[in-house]
Amino acid sequence: MVVAAGLLQGVAAHSIEPFFTHMNTTDPSGEKSDKLIIYQIFTRLFGNQQTTNNPWGTRDENGVGKFNDITVKALQELKKFGASHVWYTGIIEHALITDYSEYGIQKDHPAVVKGRAGSPYAVKDYYDVNPDLAVDVKNRMKEFDDLLKRTHTNELKVIIDFIPNHVARQYHSDAKPAGVHDLGESDDTTRPFDPQNNFYYLPEQSFQVPQGVAILEDASPVPYVEKPAKATGNDVFKANPDLNDWYETIKLNYGVDYLNNRQTHFEPVPSTWTKMRDILLFWAGKGVDGFRCDMAEMVPVEFWGWAIPQVKAVRPDLIFIAEIYNPQQYHTYIFTGKFDYLYDKVGLYDAVRRLMEGKGSVEDITRVWQQESGEYANHMLRFLENHDEQRIASRYFANDPWTAVPAMTVSATLHTGPMMIYFGQELGVNPTQAEGFQGEDGRTTIFDYWGIPEYQAWTNGQIGKPGKFDGGKLSDDQKNLRKFYHQLNQLVNSSDAIRTGGFYDLQYVNTDGQSAGYDQHRLYSYLRHSARQKLLIICNFDKVKTAKTTVRIPAEAWAALKVDDTKTYTFTDIFRTKTKIKASATAGVPVELPPLSVLVLEIK
Known part of the structure; x- marks a missing residue:
C-alpha cells in the first residue's frame, strides 16, 4: 500500500533489513505454523546479579538488569531451550523515580509513580527506551538496537509491549522524531471531550492524588499539580481516583464519548488514531517483530481494524497479540480488529489453574475447546x-x-496456537517477600528494583561480569524442572501433529462407567493427528492418586485418524518415559500414570 509506505517518512525512517524475509515460524515440513513458543523476559530483572534486595531499594542498592546483560550466550541458550520469540517486557520509556534529568529526561513526580522503578505500563515517551536498561544512558537506543540485532542473529524474533489505552500522567516525549506532534500538544483542554483531543479533561478541576499513596521520604516535597485533571487510565472520569485505580495513568481518547453513552466519533479519523499508528510504525521500522497490546479491548476495535493492516502493509510478518479478557469479544478482535492472537486467560488458564489448586474438573477443558474450536482455536x-x-x-x-506438568502439557498441545513461558517459570520462581510497592502477593515485582534468586542461579554470573547462562547454581530439582520444560518445547517444535494437526477429545467415551479406574474429573485424554503423525495424549491432574485404567478410542476417532480400527498398534511415549504399549484398536489402551504425570503416545 502506497499510503502505508509513505507513513514511514519522519516517523519510522529506518531501513527494513532483509532478515525479516527468512524468519517465518514453520513446522518441520516447512509449512507456516501458529505454534510459536514465546519466552517472556521482564528485561529490568533478567540480568540483575545484585542480591541486596532491600524493600523499596534504589537502583544502586538493589541493582537493575541491562540490555547488554542479554548476551549472545543467553540468547543461544533460549534458542536451545526451544523459544521462537522473546517478549522483552518494559522496553519503552516509562515513569520512574530515578533521576535522569542530566540526560535531558524529564523527572517524574513520585506521587504518580508506582514503586521506585515504576510500572512499564505507564509510558512517558513512546519514542524512547527505559534509561534504566542502558549502560550508557546517552546511547540507550543504540543499546536496544544492538539487542535487536543480537536476538535476530540468534534466530529469535522480538516482541515488545504496545500500551494503547493510557500513558503516564506526566507524558512528555523528549525523543520524538522531527515533525511529530506530542500527545496532548494540540488539545483543547476546556472541553471534557473532543474527537481530536488525545486526552479526556475535567475542566476547572484539579487532580487529587489518592489518599494512602506512599510518598518516599527522599522524594520531592513539592505537591503534584494537574489542572485541568485528566481522566484516569481505567476509565475513571473523576478528579479523585481511588488508590486501587490506575491513578498513575491517563486515558487516551480514540473518539469515544464515554460521558454520552459511548457515542463514537471516528470520522474524520481521530488524532489519537494517527499518532498511535505512527508509533507502531516507528518500532516496526526498527525491526521489532511483534506487539503484545496491553488491555487491547479498552481501545475501540475499529482502531485496530484500521491500524493493523496499515502497519502490516509495511511489515507483513508482524504479529499482534491482544491482552483481552472478554470471550464475547474474541471473534470481533480477531476478524474485525485483525489481531493474530489473543490471551487465553479466561478460558484455559482459569480452567487448569483450578485443577492445579486441587479444584475444578477436566470437564472445564472440554468446555474451553468447544467454545474456542473451529474458527479461532x-x-x-x-x-x-x-x-x-x-x-x-x-x-x-x-x-x-511440579503441578504444572499436566497443565503446561495441555496448554502446549491442545491446539495449534502459540504458547508462552514467563522467565523463571521453568525454575520454580517463588516470590516470598514484599519487594516494595508490589507487596507480598505471589507475583514477581513489576514496580521495584530487585534480584530474582532462582534466575540468578541459572544465569550464574557475578556483578559486573556477564552471566554464564549454564544453570551452574541451580539445585537438582530446579534442573529437573527446567528439563521438563525443555523436553516439552522440543516435543512441540518437532511434532507435526501438535503444530499443524487436528484435535479429538476422548472424554465422552472415557468415564468410570465405561473405563474402570478412569477419573473423568482428573484424567484428560485426547488425540492430535496429522497425515504424518498420530498422538494419544493423557494427563493426570490428580496430586495424590496413580491412575490405572484403559483409555478407549472409539471407531469414529479411528476414522478421523484415517487408520484401520481392526488392527493392533504400538503406543510409544515420545515425551518423558519412552514407555511402549501394545493394544488392539477395539480393546483400548491400558495405561498407568503416577500423580501429576502425562503420556504422549505415538500410534504406529
Whole structure:
C-alpha cells in the first residue's frame, strides 16, 4: 500500500533489513505454523546479579538488569531451550523515580509513580527506551538496537509491549522524531471531550492524588499539580481516583464519548488514531517483530481494524497479540480488529489453574475447546504465568512448580496456537517477600528494583561480569524442572501433529462407567493427528492418586485418524518415559500414570 509506505517518512525512517524475509515460524515440513513458543523476559530483572534486595531499594542498592546483560550466550541458550520469540517486557520509556534529568529526561513526580522503578505500563515517551536498561544512558537506543540485532542473529524474533489505552500522567516525549506532534500538544483542554483531543479533561478541576499513596521520604516535597485533571487510565472520569485505580495513568481518547453513552466519533479519523499508528510504525521500522497490546479491548476495535493492516502493509510478518479478557469479544478482535492472537486467560488458564489448586474438573477443558474450536482455536495464546499472574510455586497458587506438568502439557498441545513461558517459570520462581510497592502477593515485582534468586542461579554470573547462562547454581530439582520444560518445547517444535494437526477429545467415551479406574474429573485424554503423525495424549491432574485404567478410542476417532480400527498398534511415549504399549484398536489402551504425570503416545 502506497499510503502505508509513505507513513514511514519522519516517523519510522529506518531501513527494513532483509532478515525479516527468512524468519517465518514453520513446522518441520516447512509449512507456516501458529505454534510459536514465546519466552517472556521482564528485561529490568533478567540480568540483575545484585542480591541486596532491600524493600523499596534504589537502583544502586538493589541493582537493575541491562540490555547488554542479554548476551549472545543467553540468547543461544533460549534458542536451545526451544523459544521462537522473546517478549522483552518494559522496553519503552516509562515513569520512574530515578533521576535522569542530566540526560535531558524529564523527572517524574513520585506521587504518580508506582514503586521506585515504576510500572512499564505507564509510558512517558513512546519514542524512547527505559534509561534504566542502558549502560550508557546517552546511547540507550543504540543499546536496544544492538539487542535487536543480537536476538535476530540468534534466530529469535522480538516482541515488545504496545500500551494503547493510557500513558503516564506526566507524558512528555523528549525523543520524538522531527515533525511529530506530542500527545496532548494540540488539545483543547476546556472541553471534557473532543474527537481530536488525545486526552479526556475535567475542566476547572484539579487532580487529587489518592489518599494512602506512599510518598518516599527522599522524594520531592513539592505537591503534584494537574489542572485541568485528566481522566484516569481505567476509565475513571473523576478528579479523585481511588488508590486501587490506575491513578498513575491517563486515558487516551480514540473518539469515544464515554460521558454520552459511548457515542463514537471516528470520522474524520481521530488524532489519537494517527499518532498511535505512527508509533507502531516507528518500532516496526526498527525491526521489532511483534506487539503484545496491553488491555487491547479498552481501545475501540475499529482502531485496530484500521491500524493493523496499515502497519502490516509495511511489515507483513508482524504479529499482534491482544491482552483481552472478554470471550464475547474474541471473534470481533480477531476478524474485525485483525489481531493474530489473543490471551487465553479466561478460558484455559482459569480452567487448569483450578485443577492445579486441587479444584475444578477436566470437564472445564472440554468446555474451553468447544467454545474456542473451529474458527479461532489457533489464535489463542496459552500460558500459566506472565507478569500479571501469580507464580505457580507461590503459596497463592499451587505451592509447587511440579503441578504444572499436566497443565503446561495441555496448554502446549491442545491446539495449534502459540504458547508462552514467563522467565523463571521453568525454575520454580517463588516470590516470598514484599519487594516494595508490589507487596507480598505471589507475583514477581513489576514496580521495584530487585534480584530474582532462582534466575540468578541459572544465569550464574557475578556483578559486573556477564552471566554464564549454564544453570551452574541451580539445585537438582530446579534442573529437573527446567528439563521438563525443555523436553516439552522440543516435543512441540518437532511434532507435526501438535503444530499443524487436528484435535479429538476422548472424554465422552472415557468415564468410570465405561473405563474402570478412569477419573473423568482428573484424567484428560485426547488425540492430535496429522497425515504424518498420530498422538494419544493423557494427563493426570490428580496430586495424590496413580491412575490405572484403559483409555478407549472409539471407531469414529479411528476414522478421523484415517487408520484401520481392526488392527493392533504400538503406543510409544515420545515425551518423558519412552514407555511402549501394545493394544488392539477395539480393546483400548491400558495405561498407568503416577500423580501429576502425562503420556504422549505415538500410534504406529
